[in-house]
Amino acid sequence: MNKSTDCAIITIVGNSMTCIENFRAITYYDNDELKINTYKGSVDIKGKNLCIYYYDDEEILIKGCISSIIMDDSV
Numbered sequence: 001m002n003k004s005t006d007c008a009i010i011t012i013v014g015n016s017m018t019c020i021e022n023f024r025a026i027t028y029y030d031n032d033e034l035k036i037n038t039y040k041g042s043v044d045i046k047g048k049n050l051c052i053y054y055y056d057d058e059e060i061l062i063k064g065c066i067s068s069i070i071m072d073d074s075v
Contacts, residue, residue, distance in 0.1 A: 006039035008071075015066045018045065021059045026052070034062060041073035 009021040020036060020043060027042070028035035029052065034045040050064035 008038040008040065008043060010043065010069065010071075012066075012069065015047075017053075017061065017063050018066060018069065019059060019061045023058075023060055026055075026060070036060065041071060044068075044070040044072070046070075 006022060008023060011019040011021075013019075020038070022039060023043075024037040024039060026034070027037055029050075031050060032046060032048060034050055034052070036043045036045070045062060045066060046068045047064050047066040050062055050066070052060060053063045054061040
């Protein structure tokens, strides 16, 4: 986790890739939707052919045709 903050850091590359740093857990995953808990809420990613390309304890990289990213900061 980024020591300076526990906020999610989201990097979006076009509509084909996103990287989320400082995430806690994957709560739902299928081909069209991915839900991730962060330290401050959740992130819901929707699209087509979504796949988790890479993840470790601190970051997750999602590839596919991303149509929306919705953040919910209610903890």
